[in-house]
Structures are given as C-alpha cells and as structure tokens.
Amino acid sequence: MNENIRTRFAPSPTGYMHIGNLHTALFEWLFARHEGGKFILRIEDTDVERHTPEAVQVIYDGLRWLGLDWDEGPDVGGPHGPYVQSERVEIYQGYLQQLVAEGKAYECYCTPEELTARREAMRARGEAPRYDNRCRTLTEAERAAAQAAGQQACVRLRMPEGGATVVRDLIQGEVSFENALVGDPVIGKTSGFPTYHMAVVVDDYLMQISHVIRAAEHLANTQVHMQIQAALDFPTPTYAHLPLILGEDRTKLSKRHGAVSVVEYQEKGFLPEALFNFLALLGWSPGGSEEVLSREEIIERFTLEACSASPAVFDLAKAEWLNSEYMKQMPGEEMATRLLPLLQEHGLMEAEPSPERLAWLAQVADLMKERAPLLTTYAEWARYFFTDDYEYDEKARDKWLTKPETPGVLRQLAERLETLAGWDAESVEGAVRGLAEEVGVGAGKVIHPCRAAVTGTTVGPSLFHLLELLPQETVVMRLRRAAEAFGEQ
C-alpha cells in the first residue's frame, strides 16, 4: 500500500469517450490499484468552446461501465479540488502572473492571424514553422504602446535558448529534445484561460500526481511541461507514455475506423469485463501464456515495466473472441441479467418478467452461451426462443424444408409430440428417435427437419434440450406450420 502513488485520468469533455482514452484510463487505474495508490479524475475543459456539461456525464458513464472507480474527482470531491479546470482559472492566473513578474514568461501581442501568416511564410521558405519569439524582446516602451493601443496579450514561456530537455520515461526510456528547436509556447491564452500545457503542469503538481501516465502522443509535449515545471520550481513527476492504439490501417484510431466510442462497444454487445481484459492486453503483457484473466489477476500482475512502447492495432476479432470466452464462463442467471435489457428492447421479453420467466431465461442463456460472440448476436441467434415470428434461413430451406419427404415427417412428429405425456429432453428424444426407427430412417432425418422447422436454422444447441425449453404446443404448432408451408412442393 502506498498512498503517495497518485495517478490521474484527465479527459476533456468532448461529448463521447474514445476507446483509446478508456485504454489510457484503464492503465492509470491499474497502476494505482496495483500499487495501492489513488486514482484521480480531472476534467480538462480549458477550451471553452468544446465544453459541454452533459459531456462530463459521458465520461463518468464510460469509466463506471468498465468498472474504473476514482478516489477523487468532480463528483466525489477530495482534498485537492476543484477537479474541473474551468473552476480553477484563478489558480492558473496566479502562477501565470508570477512567471511574468519573474521574467520567466512574457506577454505576447501577436494576433492569431499574424502568427498563421508567419507560419505559412516560414513553411513556404522551407523552414520549420515555429514562433519567432519576437515579443520576447519587446522594450518597455513597446509594451506600453501595445497596451495603450488596447492590444490583447497572451502569455508565453521563455524557453531556454540552448541545451536539451531529457524526459526519463518508464516506458519510452530516455528521450531528449533540443530546447532551441521550439518557439516560446503559449501558456496563457488571451481569454485568460491557461493552455493545456500550463493547466496540466499546475494541476499535476497541486494534486500531487506522482505518475503521469498518458498516451504517447504527449511525449513531445513533455519537453514544454518540464520547462514550465522548471520555471515554477515544481518537481518533475514520473512519466510513463503509453503506446497509441491504432486502427487496422495503422494510423491513430479515429472515427473513420468505425466504432471508436465506448458506447458503440456497449451497443455492439460487449461485456465490460471482456473489454477490460482485452484493453489491458493492448500494450501490456501479463507474462504467462494465459490471456483470459480476471480483473483481480490483472491488477495483481500489472506493472508499467511490462508495458510495450510500440503502438498496437485494435483487433476486433480478438476482442470478440475474448467476449465469447467471458460469456461461456458466465452462469446462466448472470447472462440472463445482461441479456434482458437487450431482449426487451427488441420486444422479445416483457417489461416485468416473473421469477419463473427469468429462471427460464437463465436456462435459455445457459444453453446458448457457448455459441455467440456478443450479446447482440446472441439475441439474434436465440430469437426463436422468444417468438414464433422468425425466418427460415436459406440453408434450412434448401437442405431440409423443401425436401419432398419433410412435410410428412414433420406431420408425424407433430402428432407424436402432441400426445407426449412428459415434456422434457429425455422424453422428446425418445419420441423423435422412436419415430425414426418406425419409419426406418436415421435419427438425423427427423432431427434436422425438426430443427429447421422449429428454429428456422440448421445450427444451434442440442435439439432435445432446446425443445424442452419451448412449450409443447408451440413446438407442435411450428412443426405443422412448416409442414403446411412446404407441403405443396
């Protein structure tokens, strides 16, 4: 247990939770939990235009769905609040003023238009497009003039003119950046808001974040962050930059790759525990050959040292495989609980099912869980358990239903089953096999047409156990219905 270990997840409220962000959050959470430290949630909304209040809820929902709880945050509070950056502007302004007063930062009067124009010009000349630091050397008179003219100013950090900034990163190793290569970065916006760089440094310090764990896209920014820390006389936290998650084309996972938002995975029918496991395996290796690991095992084994530095492609097929593994090992009652909302949505289950009905659903779930990769495919594949309204698929028709002898077989079977005294897998099997024997055909000649008629498909769980879970009269009706439908062919 080490409460001094503190990590944070610092998303900006954009209205949706990117799966890559959730991956980052997971690793930050895992490290904190493994070390017995604290996991802090902080909302980075210094870009006013982007901020929407509902968007914060989306972040909560995503984290909770995956089971990532936070020890400090906007809703739960904590000793270092507030945990929303827009509520901390005075704090940043204090530090900004301090830096200007100390001469470590300065006000810059260049307008965005001028900056863009100059950047374009530099690019055209084949130069690296960066700020030319012209306001750094303004005289007092020039500053006074600019202020008198009512020109708006942003605040820029005075970068060291030489030397290099060395990031010691737990995952990426030692990375060095030349200071002379970057222009003085903006740390305070004209609006009075801090930039991301300023806010992140101040908050990580004030919130006593010990390990800054974030995506690798921030590695280069760390140079600026460390210079702000130096100017403010803040200690440098330990850094760990996580590999980026890529789409199939090996570029940063984005909307054009398809499902990228966490809710899309919920809607696809992923179990949160499966996605948790899958995400953990992206960029981290548990060591052994076992990959299906419980949340506890993952926490237990997680270390930053075992994290990879190379980017990882999100492999949906493997995610689905993992999901199916979780469904297989889940008890029927639990599966029923997960399935119920989905089935209700499709009108396949009533709004308030009785305990008996739920017990039945659990039996159906147990029977089917070995097959479907996702909750949604499951609901599709099990449709015939819930309604008589299903289609006969192509294979069922071609292979069995349209065979000339099938209607007769179905009628005879219907007759037998209708008068069957007990309705359980065993007696149904007896009736089916009995009929086959009498007619003098293999059991398959009865079983297959029966499955096709009653389920509309050629695949599925054990026929007798499946029939057992359907009402006797339903099965009889479906057999006759199919016999009728295909009788004239």
Place this chain on the structure above:
RNA sequence: GGCCCCAUAGUCUAGUGGUUAGGACUCCGCUCUUUCAAGGCGGCAGCACGGGUUCGAGUCCCGUUGGGGCUACCA
C-alpha cells in the same frame, strides 16, 4: 520539411547474446456429434533491409526503409 518514437506471422504478444523463435486471435484442415456458429486435434504463417560488434545476434551499435506521434491561444 524539422524533432521524436516504434519495428518478432494478417493482428496482439513472449523473448533480454547460444531457443527446433513460445503463446493467443484470425484463417485452413481433420475429428466428435442430431447441426455448428460449440468441443477436441492438427496445420499455414514471423525476427523489415543493409552494415558492423562478437566465437555466436531476434536480442547490442550505426544506417536505410516503413509506420506513427508532435510541430495550435485543441487537449
């Protein structure tokens, strides 16, 4: 363009100078069974390339190539 990072099969990965380069997903066979979309068994497929260092390199160094990130008053 500049800076930085990355590089084991299609994908996720183990490997830390001496291994028949291991596991997982996918795909493909075979098999069991009343079906497979399940189970069992098996198979295809990899150290990007070129130089070094070394008795010996997937492993260390340099370069090339490829990919990615950053280069905003977005985070």
